[in-house]
Amino acid sequence: MIYLELLLTFFKIGLFTVGGGYAMLPIMQDEIVKRQWLRADEFIDIIAIAEMTPGAIAVNTATFVGFRMAGVLGSVTATAAIALPSLFIIIMLAAFWERHREHSWMKGLFSGIRPAVAGLIAAAAFFIGRTALLMPPPDAASSGLDIRSAAIALAAFCAVRFFRVNPIRTIAVSAVVGLVVFSF
Amino acid sequence: MDFALLWQLFIAFFRIGLFTFGGGYAMLPFFEKEVVERFGWASRDEMIDIYALAQSVPGVIALNTAIFLGNRKAGPIGAIAAACGMIAPSLIVIITIAVFFLQIQSNLIVLRIFSGIRAAVVGLVAAAAVKIGLSSLRDGFGVMLALAAMGLSLFTDLHAAWVILGGGGLGFGFYVLLPLLRAQGEVNE
Incomplete structure (x- = not known):
């Protein structure tokens, strides 16, 4: 159950x-x-x-x-x-x-x-x-390491770890960045 | 039963649950504002001790704090009232979001947005691992334990609960039993 x-x-x-x-x-x-x-x-x-x-x-x-x-x-x-x-x-x-x-x-x-x-x-x-x-992001042709995703992950890590950016803000920014970079 | 107090407990923790991300x-x-300043259920120093305590018992830290304070003010019923207050905002907000999210999940724009968000979450979790690692690894034994735990999780199917229990057992052995045995040995010599 x-x-x-x-x-x-x-x-x-x-x-x-x-x-x-x-x-x-x-x-x-x-x-x-x-x-x-x-x-x-x-x-x-x-x-x-x-x-x-x-x-x-x-x-x-x-x-x-x-x-x-x-x-x-x-x-x-x-x-x-x-x-x-x-x-x-x-x-x-x-x-x-x-x-x-x-x-x-x-x-x-x-x-x-x-x-x-x-x-x-x-x-x-x-x-x-x-x-x-x-x-792979929504409309990518190939699989394998996605450079755009890796760059966002690294940037988020540095933002939180070294610049003490609030996690919520980090996620909000990455949402906008994702919308832009994955649309091209 | 003091219903006024139970209601206060519920409302105080409801507010904390609603306004903290x-x-x-x-x-x-937020705990300090509600618990210390508004209701005076604990002093500021006590609040820090209670928070430390809440981190070393199993469970969600904020919930543990609420339950501890509820229990202290009004016994087990108070603990339940505080826990319900803490949980209620999550239930209301998340259910509302879940209904929406399940409908828009396959929209292409939403997919793109979440591709970006997922990548950021990787960074957030990695940053949490580094932060917790830096604060908890104080000697070579700790580093070995952390590496062993990581290896077990990555390369075997061992459940995380066993890794945590194993870590507790080894820590107890290394930091408590071993010094005791050594002291015993020195006495015998």
Whole structure:
């Protein structure tokens, strides 16, 4: 049953996302793209839409995928499911966490999780790059690395990394640039 | 049950969810405005601690923060009210957009626009990887873990959840158990 599947999948995503934001991409990719709920290129579109709309990216993505799979009720199911692990964990452990978060064993655990998450996000950038840069634009004749896409990706990376341009603005500009360069 | 407080929790986090884009750190100033300045549910220093806490528990950071504050003010029901407030704007906005997007998805102009956007997302995710890498890789062991995680994700079908659990286990072993064993060894000598 699709609702149960959505519930379990997004519960799992909520449970294994530590650090929020882009840290949820690798796990979402494993769950959503490999399950063929979305194609790889649709997954990237949704990241962009989630980034450009109000609210947390992971919540927005859950809402979109849920809607896509099973309408409004699917949307509510997926979004509630991504919040459930947080609700359980925080309500049960709030007091404990405030007392123990400075403990060395907790720090040790997270000193290992954070580098692993960094590696996973780097891998996600590769996967997304493979889809976005190798996939021919709408009316291109050939496949292979698309120079225009590669240039936009590099420019976006530099804008965010070195010039601290806001991601929403970066996406908005790339939309205009895309419309222009892919029309010729 | 204090319905007025529950409504306040819902509305405060609804506003935060509605007016912040992108999640993560972008939301912190809005939390300060609503939670610290408007309602006084936490002090500014406490807010930063709570935010740090929200990042080290599983889940979406903004949601975790809302749930923690809701729970603190009004118990589990408060946590649920806060979470619903945080989620509601996404539901409303994204469903509206999804209806449109599914209709215009195959339009040629839309396809061109999204070809540009997709390429930019590659850059955004790569920048996020670099940023998180720079802040989390403090020693050779961390670099090895990150490379191993990347390799496993790129070249095997291993689920990301196992990579994260494995990283936690190895971190615990390397940063907690190993120093303990070493100290034990020195005592025995």
